[in-house]
Amino acid sequence: MGNEPLFSHILDAEDEGRRLEHILKTRFHFSQKLLRQLKDGERVWLDGQFVFLKTCGRAGQHLSADIAGREPALLTPENLPVSVLYEDDYYLALNKPAGQIVHPNAHYPTGSLGNAVTHYWATRGESRLFRPTSRLDRDTSGIVLVALSRYAHQQIDRLHRQGRMEKIYLGLVSGVPAQREGLWDMPLGFHPGGGTRRAVRPDGQPARTLFRLRAGGDGFALVEFRLLTGRTHQIRAHAAAAGHPLLGDDMYGGSRELIKRQALHASICSFPHPRAGRMVRLSAPLPEDMAALLSGLGNRGGAIIPAAENR
Numbered sequence: 001m002g003n004e005p006l007f008s009h010i011l012d013a014e015d016e017g018r019r020l021e022h023i024l025k026t027r028f029h030f031s032q033k034l035l036r037q038l039k040d041g042e043r044v045w046l047d048g049q050f051v052f053l054k055t056c057g058r059a060g061q062h063l064s065a066d067i068a069g070r071e072p073a074l075l076t077p078e079n080l081p082v083s084v085l086y087e088d089d090y091y092l093a094l095n096k097p098a099g100q101i102v103h104p105n106a107h108y109p110t111g112s113l114g115n116a117v118t119h120y121w122a123t124r125g126e127s128r129l130f131r132p133t134s135r136l137d138r139d140t141s142g143i144v145l146v147a148l149s150r151y152a153h154q155q156i157d158r159l160h161r162q163g164r165m166e167k168i169y170l171g172l173v174s175g176v177p178a179q180r181e182g183l184w185d186m187p188l189g190f191h192p193g194g195g196t197r198r199a200v201r202p203d204g205q206p207a208r209t210l211f212r213l214r215a216g217g218d219g220f221a222l223v224e225f226r227l228l229t230g231r232t233h234q235i236r237a238h239a240a241a242a243g244h245p246l247l248g249d250d251m252y253g254g255s256r257e258l259i260k261r262q263a264l265h266a267s268i269c270s271f272p273h274p275r276a277g278r279m280v281r282l283s284a285p286l287p288e289d290m291a292a293l294l295s296g297l298g299n300r301g302g303a304i305i306p307a308a309e310n311r
Contacts, residue, residue, distance in 0.1 A: 073121070096266075137236075168269075
């Protein structure tokens with residue numbers, strides 16, 4: 001896959017006589033910004049011939065649009081391992097290891113997932129912008145979904161706003177929650193102490209996390225988290241406020257005795273594919289450090305919730 005036109009559609013009776021820009025906007029949810037970008041250069045074709053977006057289509061014609069564009073890679077390629085979970089013409093899903101940042105910054109200018117993916121593309125002769133659809137903290141492992149075009153990124157944003165993106169995390173927390181499942185509905189804002197830390201506060205942004213106990217005993221538990229909102233440090237701050245900080249999360253009061261990083265893993269991500277007409281369900285296996293702790297829990301008499309209770 002290169003930077004070829006990725007969007008393709010055979011016009012049908014519903015499209016007959018309608019302007020292409022109207023078809024792209026109403027049927028396929030192209031944003032106004034993306035439509036403006038398509039007007040820059042020869043980027044829309046009918047039956048292989050360049051046309052303007054104001055052109056009216058006829059049933060049976062082949063509409064294609066260069067939604068990838070000609071974009072230089074802005075990150076330096078670095079020959080680092082990448083664990084690919086899924087790939088098509090629209091999305092690339094990766095299993096990020098703990099300890100790696102998603103995008104380079106002033107504190108970590110190299111070694112990011114973005115640098116690694118840019119190299120992965122370069123080995124195939126591709127030049128792309130790195131567009132992660134969400135971020136994971138450096139020490140959180142698991143799924144990172146990358147959009148391969150402006151259109152693909154815009155579609156994930158739309159699904160987020162509609163509540164149609166499902167994200168499930170697994171975390172090891174201190175102690176065993178008394179409730180087997182429930183909802184943490186606690187607004188989050190900046191911590192009075194400053195920095196990136198968040199705190200529950202009445203003037204904060206709405207933040208809602210569903211939780212469910214998966215295993216418990218011997219002083220810690222495996223908990224499943226489903227995000228209903230996407231605030232910075234949401235799971236970490238909610239777990240701490242509930243009295244069960246993530247193991248290893250010293251920013252929020254978690255002990256590093258058993259694990260040296262916050263024990264949080266982005267395990268599952270599912271969404272309706274904007275073009276393929278099917279559900280995409282991505283999963284990333286529990287990393288070795290968390291799996292070893294969970295295995296030890298069973299050996300020490302911890303209770304594993306029966307699989308039949310997992311939904």
